[in-house]
Amino acid sequence: MTGTLVLAGTPIGDLGDAPPRLAEELASADIVAAEDTRRLRRLAQGLGAVIGGRVVSYFEGNEAARTPELADELARGARVLLVTDAGMPSVSDPGYRLVAAAVEREVRVTAVPGPSAVLTALALSGLPVDRFCFEGFLPRKAGERAARLGEAAGERRTLVYFEAPHRLAASLTAMAEAFGPGRRAAVCRELTKTYEEVRRGPLAELAEWAAGGVRGEITVVVEGVGESAPARTDAAELARLVAEGEAAGLHRKEAIADVARAAGVPKRQVFDAVVAARVAGEAVSRRP
Missing domain, CATH: 1.10.10 (Arc Repressor Mutant, subunit A)
Known part of the structure; x- marks a missing residue:
């Protein structure tokens, strides 16, 4: 009998948003793989949960090396719970490698659905939500960032990006250059936390606002090329x-x-x- 890999969503801000099943999984898992073990223990304490199994770290720096170890444990029948610092594993967070390894070994993979900054920001943005694509973090280097945005300039679906606060102004400026200064967007900051803020407006206006400095966890939502926009691509x-x-x-x-x-x-x-x-x-x- 092979084991089970459980991907569990964790709060992106408000601890009260934790899935009810999360405490049960923390108690029953043989192994809990966490992006940050200290945050995991604080989360468990806040939920009043007792971690029943072995805790191991699983983050960007050791993901490639630790994946085979966890895959072996799954093949031997272990129940492995994977949690990241906030949101769902694999979404710009560790997890993809382990899921792929589990699937290759025909190990059952399931999830405890939970909070997601992508969907929360999308819903709050005021922009179309019927079709969207998640672009993750933009490259740090200006040239690579411009190239990535250039590839998305003709995208009709709503675009969702993660960004670090100290790079937000530069990214919004690059977006205004690639997509046009008047393209509508929303900057969602500190979602579900005490100082939650959603700033909506044209990209050029948002870039000017961000130049003054912005703090917190950032998700940017940008409208796609609308039906009314010129589609002269011949x-x-x-x-x-x-x-x-x-x-x-x-x-x-x-x-x-x-x-x-x-x-x-x-x-x-x-x-x-x-x-x-x-x-x-x-x-x-x-x-x-």
Whole structure:
């Protein structure tokens, strides 16, 4: 008989949001794998729960090395409970490797559903929730961050990001450049905690606000390209719009940026369209 891997959601702020089953799982698990063992013990104390099994750490630094050990325990029949510092395991937190290893060994994987910063922020944002995609944390380096945002510029689904408070202003500024300054967004801070705040507005306005400094756990929700937004993604049309901008006095780089924002596509796509149009034009001019 193989064991069972249990993924348990933990409060993202308010301890009262802990799933009722969490205390039962803490008491019955053979092994509790925790992102931070000290936080785990504080959580158990707050819930009045007794941890019945062995406690091991399972965080980004040791996840790769510890996964085989826990997978072996599961294969021998252990019940392993996985908890992270806040929210559901595997969602920008440790867990994916262990789930994949358990599935490979045909070990049962189940969950104790609990709080999620992604869904909470999405619901509070005031933006469309029928279709969305979670993008996790953006890269720290400016160039890589711009490239990632450029890939998402034409996304019609609502976008959800996690961000560190000291990088929030830079990320919002980069979003305004990639998506357009007027794209609606919501910055959700300290969800379910005493100083919970949801700041809504255009990206440029939010970036200006964040420049003054923001504290706490941050989730950013950004609207996708709406049905009313230009969807002019045909290469020839993109090139024509750039030509119009240049004829109006813009430098090519500025015209490309304006067309990319209006069409909701990456600047690289517009640049490639301009190059393709130029090559096609040169080919036509060379014909006898």
